[in-house]
Amino acid sequence: MEQLLISIFLIVALLGVLASGLWIGLGLMATGWLAMELFTQRPAGDAMVTTIWGASSSWTLTSLPMFIWMGEILFRTKLSENMFLGLSPWMQRLPGRLLHTNIVGCTIFAAISGSSAATCATIGKMTIPELRKRGYPETLIVGTLAGAGTLGLLIPPSIIMIVYGVAADQSIAQLFIAGVIPGLMLSAMFMAYVVVWALIYPSKVPKPDGTPGFLEKIYASRHLIPSVFLIVMVLGSIYSGIATATEAAAMGVVGALLLSLVQGSLTRETFMASLLGATRLSCMIALILAGAAFLTLAMGYTGLPRKLAEWISSMELSPYALIAALTVFYVILGCFLDGISMVVLTMAVVLPMIQAAGLDLVWFGIFVVLVVEMAQITPPVGFNLFVLQGMTGHQITYIGRAALPLFLLMVVAVAMITVWPEIVTFLPNRMLRG
């Protein structure tokens, strides 16, 4: 009983520290320290630095800065313009026309970039002004971009998957490959939504720019070659087993540098800006991961995760009920926390529960990524909302409302992968090398 009280006290302390505005990584450390002092005789400080050193110098983690750097380089190239030029001729005939450039553009860029906000920003940089100029309805421009931008998380490479893989000790290559089918499925669902919408309100869709012939379309597609080249290089090498996630990321950095050199956007300034930007972002994530590693160790001493797992399994919930409960839990959490903090904060407690319920941890990773995607577009805290607020000048609540239909489609996607887990596990089970 006393232990339970102290555990509750710890959780309250953690929430209090985070809410007060202390930097999240440091807040995790502080709570870990408190837990060590309350539950063990072990010297907290030494345990902290030992754990953090182990977590921070791990080789698995090195794929993180490499993918981030690759994204930072590409953000500063002309890739965004190329994507629009290459895609728009193909979309003229589809109901909804150029709105699909948002979705398909994000899908393709998601396969190069590991971040949802970067995907959103890179594609939106070009499509927002172009679509506005042609008179597409604002809610759909903003909504599809906010929703499809989150594919950056689900379609590999993915920063959040690396974070999950490190926290849950799962193969990052397997997680990446597991995200491919659900990502494409979600992207198709978004497109279907736009098609249905356009069929209901045909008058709201502006006229096509002209009807390009087939050869013209093919010729315009040359703009997509650099993106496709990068995708094949990075994902192809992971799936075929030639390269690990880190090696693929390193080759991706080289490919991105070459691309930006060929396009003439590689200068001393852009190189340094991309390098320092990547350094800061990966430092920010590394601090959270360091704090989380220590908190996980300390939480182990409290026995709380084990108790919670026993309690959950004693309730004998069906996996469906457990997943439904976790979805609600994460969506609520996602209103207030960013995705990375959400994943690392909950792993210590949720993973034992998931293992006790007999769920596959790669599958669970994809589930977590999907709910984090939802968190990206739920107000008041959601990074895609922040990005789009900066780019369009709309209120966060407006953007959240515009993205609501896509949010609901993600809920459907979670239900689908729960009922048919093969959507996730099909590809990883057929990989050449784990």
Added chain:
Amino acid sequence: MRPVLDRIYDGCAYAAGLFLVLILVFTLLGVAGGIFDFYVRGTDAFAGYCMAASSFLALAHTFRKGEHIRVTLILQQLSGRTRRWFELGCLALGAVLAGAFAAYAAKMVWWSYAFNDVSAGNDRTPLWIPQIGMAAGGLILFVAMVDELIQVAQGKDPSAASPADEPAHIE
């Protein structure tokens, strides 16, 4: 004092960037080794050490730029004196944590050196060398926190008040 401190933060950030480039170099060496059939000892371990060095050395610079994530929902609701007291509280707690971290990290470096602790991998690196990065980064973060604490206490605005405007920098 101001220019000296800023130069230290920035200098460490450039060093952190250099370690990021080194991760790339070590990883590519491993890839090249696979293709051209040669073997460089311990590239994986070196990449890991570079990762740690890069992460810790960049801490202060990232902090100054306001890019360490924090929950600002409550902070944003506050204004004037209350907000300043909250900021001061966060900075004081942050300084204590960073200071403790730096001190224990320095102790770890010393023990690794005194007991001649060597990496368990095939690189056989004496561990105190890469661990220096962690202690140094913690120390500079501590300095940056105290620096900021003094600034805010003197009534100046937090240097990291406005988060970076480049959207690609998040998640």
